[in-house]
Amino acid sequence: MKPIDLTPASLAITSGLILICALLSLLLSLRVHRALLIAALRMVVQLMLVGFVLRLLFERSNPWLTLLAALVMASAASYEVGARQDYRMPGPWQYLTTGSAIGISSMIIAVLALTTALRPTPWYAAREALPLIGILLGNVMNAVSLALNSFYGTVGRERASIEARLALGEGRFVALHAASSRAIRTALIPTINVMSAAGIITLPGIMTGQLLAGMDPISAAKYQILLMFLIVGGNCLGAFTAVYAAIFRLTDQRERLRADRLKSR
Amino acid sequence: MSGPLLAVNGLRGLAGGPFALTLARGECVVISGASGIGKSLLLRMIADLDPNEGQLSLDGVSREAMPAPHWRRQVMYNPAEPGWWAERVSAHMAPREAALALLPRLGLAEALLEAPVTQLSTGERQRMALIRAIIRQPRVLLLDEPASALDEATALKMEALFAELTASGMGLLVVTHNEAQAGRIAHRRYEMSNTGLCERPL
Incomplete structure (x- = not known):
């Protein structure tokens, strides 16, 4: 089994979905765009951080x-x-x-x-x-x-x-x-x-x-x-x-x- | 056997104190006092339902000598507004035969035993709660305003039952605001204040 590695480009394309949602919220004054963008940013940062921490832990195996x-x-x-x-x-x-x-x-x-x-x-x-x-x-x-x-x-x-x-x-x-x-x-x-x-x-x-x-x-x-x-x-x-x-x-x-x-x- | 059935000494807790009282076998003792003075809290302490300090003993055996549920099975508290844990009245009654025998004594129809608790009136619930306690055969019953929701005729039926219970050796400690009732049932009376209990003439 060969895992598919996602490229930064493919992530960038899907992140467009978040931007479209935020834009809609702004146009229709749904007032969720702020919370949406912050949550999306948090998610990306948290998961990437966890990825690096896990990679470190896997390599150390302590x-x-x-x-x-x-x-x-x-x-x-x-x-x-x-x-x-x-x-x-x-x-x-x-x-x-x-x-x-x-x-x-x-x-x-x-x-x-x-x-x-x-x-x-x-x-x-x-x-x-x-x-x-x-x-x-x-x-x-x-x-x-x-x-x-x-x-x-x-x-x-x-x-x-x-x-x-x-x-x-x-x-x-x-x-x-x-x-x-x-x-x-x-x-x-x-x-x-x-x-x-x-x-x-x-x-x-x-x-x-x-x-x-x-x-x-x-x-x-x-x-x-x-x-x-x-x-x-x-x-x-x-x-x-x-x-x-x-x-x-x-x-x-x-x-x-x-x-x-x-x-x- | 000598000594009181229930002896309370130096009892302190939420209701203040120290409180001291005794209750003999077959005795009915009435406690009166102003509203909010803590009569219900006193009964709850005697049943060991609220945190408290002091000596409590039944037939000379202190409460520390037995597990709390064992104490409460013998020194049973019946609140003014009893709680119910099952939907139907009958689920609270064990043994059921004993409950059936007591229903007519308090003017309750047999059908009420199968009714949902929520369908009973306040007065009916009060009488059912008394039956629920009596059939478990405690040595001492702590009764908090047992007849507050009853008419005079029904209250008299309940008092007749009290007389029978004391004749069989049960001790009754009754809190009531009803002076006429207190006069009819009391063998001895206490007046409660913040600082303690004092015996008062009948």
Whole structure:
């Protein structure tokens, strides 16, 4: 398989599409041209930078540098999730909850895949590890975000019904069962949709990229299947970890509901 | 067996304090006090639902000696506006037979058990919540304005049930603003202020 290398000229031609969009916005006073151009510029700069950083990491092939890159990616993902919740926990707890859920589950799944299914040599080779961690983080980030948003929302709104169960002598897991199962279901629905629609409605991104880069369709499909399994595993684990971390933070050692630890924004 | 059923000592928390009170087996104790003084918060602290400090013991066994859910199963708080976690009333009732037996005692139709909670009136929900607590057989019931949404006749039915519960040895700690009701049900009374509880004559 010979990847097609894009020339600067071909990128320049397609960038014309952005310019046409911006021009339309200017003519019709849609007022999106500024945001559009800034976002496009950011995208180009960010991706080229990442390209250079990845090339450097691939050449060095140092496990510690790879781990450092993975940690930076995981912190960015935790920050994004933490910053976009309707309810939040004050202090460091917001980011500790999201960070542990996203980081731990992505890392476990990535190491599992690298040591069993993919097996590059060495197993931590940056060329395989970093893209895999990236795609896992991106997906787990969404799952954790949906799970926590749903969980905090339910706890914030339905305090009376949760406390009713506690007052009758149920433990925290029983009292919060409705809230946590709803949160985990909410987190997994998009993944289930993507799996059901895969190949029929859309070609998944990884497979599209590999087909465009010249890979055999069957190999690309198998690769995509493997990745979907890993993503589902990561999302499940991430949603569970996030909800259980939140349960422990929103209750105390006497199993009281501590809704006071949740601030509405 | 000697000593009180429920003993509260040096209890402090959101409602202020320190609060001290005792409740004997089969006793009905009424707590009164101005609105907003923290009577509900006091009951919540006794049920260990809000953070607090102080000694709480049931039959001489301190609450620290048991897991909190175990304590709350025996010292059960019933709020003035009870929460419901399932759509139908029956989903909250276990054991169901015990609930069926209590419905007519409080003037509730059997069909209401299968109704969605949202279809019940405030007074019906209040009585259902009381039934929900009684059938779980706590040792102490903490009742917050249990009859605030009931007419006189229904309130009297509820009071008859209280008398039966205390006769069986259950302790009742009742917060109420209704002086007439307090006069009818109280074996002893406390007056609550910011700084504590003091016993007052019947």
